[in-house]
Amino acid sequence: MADLLSSIAGTIPLAPLSIKNELGLSSTEATFLLQEATAFAAAHGMLVQAPEARYAHLPYCLLPVKFPKKQFEKGVALSPLFGTLVERISQDPNWLHEQLASVLSEDPFTARLVQLSKKVLAEGRAQSASLGIFRSDYMLHDDPKDEQAAKILQVTLNVELNTISASFACMSSLASDMHHYLLSRFDQDIPSIATYYNTTGALADHLPSNNALKALPSALARGHKHYGKASAVVVFVVQPNESNSVDQRWLEYTLWTDYKIQVLRRTLNEMQHAVQDKSTRALIVDGKYEVAVAYYRSGYTPTDYPTEQEWVGRYNIETSLAIKCPNVTYHLAGTKKVQQVLANPSQLRRFMSESESKILEACFTGLYGLEKNSAQLQSIKAAVAANPNGYVLKPQREGGGNNYYGNDVVDKMKSMSPTELESYILMDRIVPQETPAVLVRNGQAISGATISELGMFCVSLFDNGKSIFNEHGGHLLRTKLSSTNEGGVAAGFAVVSSPFLV
Template sequence: MTGTPVLEPCVPLPIAERTLIDVTEKAKDWAIMHGAAMRSKTNFSSDALNFAPFILMPSSFPRKEFEKAKNLQTIINQLMHNVAHDEEFLTTTLAETVKVDEFTANLFNVYKKVLANGFGQAYSLGLLRSDYLAHMFEDNSVKQVEINTIASSFGGISTHMMPLQSFVMSELGHADKIKNMPENTALSGLCGGMIKAWEVYAQPKAVILFVIEDVSYNICDQRFHEFYIREQRPDIKVLRRTLTEVHKEGKLGPNKELLLGEYEVAVIYFRAGYEPLHYHSQDEWDARYMMECSRAIKCPSIHYHLAGTKKVQQALAQPEMLERFISDPEKIKAVGQIFTGLYSLDDSEAGNASYEMALKEPERFVLKPQREGGGNNVYGADIPDALRKMSRVERAAWILMDLIQPPISKGYMIRPGGKSPPEVVDLVSELGIFGVILGDVDNVICNYQAGHMLRTKLSTANEGGVAAGLGALDSPYLLD
């Protein structure tokens, strides 16, 4: 990445070795003691935690762009809400994708069946996260990488990154710089959305259901939400169940209420259900369908889930498309500026042109499937081979996106089992802004921006999912 601009670090680097070793040990213990932790994938035990990988000091990020992304979030919330409620748009946009992508087709079938039988609940809760990279060729302006509408994670642990790194800054004698680290309200903001949805359901004995994976590695992030809800509202109980358990224990009552044993469910928060491996058999799909038919308020409902697919993101970036969903020209312009080039690969004139363009200059692009969870994208030189292996029909399950070129920051990445002392490495950071929206097709009850997260990876790594094991948690140090 020669010639890539380097953002000024928050403190002069490198740090003297003795000081670095001491502060790293303290920071690791701080992380574990405050729950900035995960279960080990290599040595799993439900009785043990490792600290989550983190960056020792906050990574530099342009203040103007951070504020821009924050201020845009309520517009993006409303955009996704409008998209989710546009049956014709979802059907047309996903028409080719569902022919070749079995998982998206299964989700779409659930959607069509629920539409045919009537939604049990008009309200949907969106806990969204819009992810951005600063783009060095446009004065480091933020460009949207993706929008997450299901299981938008790390709101819990991210809230602890700013205090952790503030502690490190104080230890290093730079407490005066903490003022450039923004407060993070992600946990209270996201939980506030679930509590509001529970209140709208208006059944004081009803519970909130977290739908979870068979094994939860990212346990602290999930538990922070659960414990915060109980702390704020001692009258609200949270249950955790897998899709398989919901199938075994769940049923619909006479008024479409979702019943799990003795409990009526007011709100369903999906932390699983976003990838094929979460559905072991038809049972799990039946459980998803039952929940979607129920009176419980879903986060996300099936139409919100479909609105978060890459194909929808690509369609929204087409000229004039935003006008279908946003009426204010200023808002259309603001959202349009964060989109980078997104191209269809369908078997059409435009799709075939994108295909040829990707073969000719693969280093300019990323190839993305309709998947959440990280680790699925194809980059640069690997794109031509991947594309040539696909039939024209299969290509419709993927989109092509301009590669965003972020500036580099320098810092120390601290990982379980990592080197001591750690080395200064080149890093790039991806900013996630959380948003909460609750409403039905005609009426939005609440819509607000709800904190942020920063995921940082080695500049040489293509993907930076922390849960996927490639990135580290961080928080922004804002530069003017």
């Protein structure tokens, strides 16, 4: 969610706009709510760091966005299935390495992770338990064929699952608190709010509880307990100069306040100096702190490894007794290539039962591999040529390259070499449901038609394939102007939001 943060940097100038009447609020009402929301956000730590030791409120959606209750509940129910899926893949590392073999030449970062995973496997895993903090992202798809039945579909790829460094959980809980405050405090004073939602009764009752701020620390604490040494610490593996540190800080403070567990923040570079106990492989930091849990908030993109030293740090963690959140097989199970393979019903059923698979597949969008020896390649190209706006062309490589839309898809599929094309994936384009909303950043409002992306957190702990816990862990709704296509002028202006269930 780097886009949410980039909007703070102020690189995109935003003229002071008067709030349009998108919500049916008067300008006075909207301005009042904006002031109340901003004050609440700041006082409660919904902040990001800004230059010169300043803080800015996290950009937010002024009021919660309507969302179908059934679709939200479906997302809640889906969460633990992803925990199960990732764990089962992790138990089958040879399959995992095999699926990734075809992309390694084009993707040296994934190649390095596979190499690390094989090394861990060859040495024998020091730690049999695996901690997961995942986030599965969905959009609400307006099916043109069935207007009555908007449904959630996974974004980007079929199994759009963030298995490492899934962020904004704490900020999302704070956004939920802010919206709960606004709706419960002002629903009587400002009747236009109820009019906007076209409903009666207590508006705040439509907001689902969002325990992300408690669920994630609880998962880390239970991982710590499972490790079994009260004096051991949790290490947050962080990026240098992290700008989203307030989100991470809330995890740290809750671990201390609720569990008296100490958190150390270390970069991958610093972790090169960590050592392992020769007999137990316990991970020791600064010569004295034993690490129960290593929680990655970095390490997911090639730029997190500028030198070999960061790989030494990753290796130290990965081969140790510490419980990793996630370990390298969990990390690899979240790669786009694996997600693409799992779009194949027979592959998905390698890990999941028929009934589990059907539940998962209900939120899959159509997805098409572009292997050069694929028998379907010509018919796929023809389908794209006939309906260019129905597809998106996406690079498989982690953290790399742009997506292509519309006629660019046709052009690129023509101009790319078969090998290059193989490193891309084609998928049906989701038609996201649009909602009018007011977005606020730096205390200023902008309004218009918006689209939202629902992220569902799942927290899990497995030991030797046995579930210790595996449960839904709160949600994150992000909202952006629907004109915000990648490459558009307002790119990057996404805000934290909340679902108003209807």
